[in-house]
Amino acid sequence: MRKEIMEYQKSLRLSSNLMDIYPGINADSQEEFLLKLLRELHKDREEKRRLRNLKNAGFLVIKSLDAYDYSQIQFPDALNIYELESLSFLEKKENLILYGSVGTGKTHLSVALGAKAINQGKKVVFYRVHDLINQLESNDERQVSRVYKKIQESDLLILDEWGYLPLHQEGARLLFDIISNCYETKSIIITTNIEFSKWKGFLFDEKLTAAIVDRLVHHSHMLIFTGKSYRMINSLMK
Structure with missing residues (x-):
């Protein structure tokens, strides 16, 4: 039986x-x-x-919002900690731009929000920008198709290390395609230490940069991380 x-x-x-x-x-x-x-x-x-x-999702390490320190983050008027952790921005298809120096907790917060979204039944994908472009430029058409499908089916796309390495023209175009396809259909979280005025330096083209900024900034909230590097502090304490 x-x-x-x-x-x-x-x-x-x-x-x-x-x-x-x-x-x-x-x-x-x-x-x-x-x-x-x-x-x-x-x-x-x-x-x-x-x-x-x-x-x-592609997280390198799973992070949590438990005991996360927001004391060194400047929030915009339209968003507070409660609204951030409630993930209300996801329902509104709004974006988050996490801006600040290296090691200040931007990636931690982005992953923790992504993990919470998954726990609430959402689909999330995480990429380092340069890794994403490398995959999209692959000669393996099936792999490229899988990446596009994965992003299309997601509720939240997290792009880490935005501007960490410069892109060539084709890479910038591919990134523009991704941002355009996500526009008003899902939320994007970007972590970066590059201010808007310097994005042209890694996006290759001024018009392309303006188009990407326009789509990202519309329906977005910027969180400014003002603290010192946690990695540096922890290293000095040892």
Whole structure:
């Protein structure tokens, strides 16, 4: 009988944990048992989806908002800490630009927000800008297609190290395509230590730079990180 149950389980694509779940269910009727079983199966499926989305996001290290220090961040008038952590900007398809010196916690905050979004059922993708461009310039058409599909299906795109390395003309054009495709359809978080006036220095073309800035700044909030490098501070304390 167990073997037959497992065959139906596989055919119906039910949780592989079915045989572990149902023995622990207490119910006064068959209907109640079925309801509780379905609840547990749904819970198990959602948890597996969450873990899969967390893995597929591309985070280098998972971060959390727990005890995050906002004391060295200047918030715009239209956004406060509560609204940021509630992820209300996602529902509005708004962008975040995290600007400040290296090591001040920009990447940590972006990843922590992304991880929370995934925990709430959203799809998130994380790329270092230069890594993204390298993948889009690959000769492997299937890989390029996967990248575009992954971004298209996401609710939030995180672009880390914006401006860290200069792009050539084709790379800048590819980045413009990504930003344009995301415009008003999903949120983007950018981490950068480069002020707007200097973006032309790594985006190659003045008109392209203006077009990218226009799409990013519209519906966006800028958070300015004013603190010293956490990595430098921790290194000096050792």
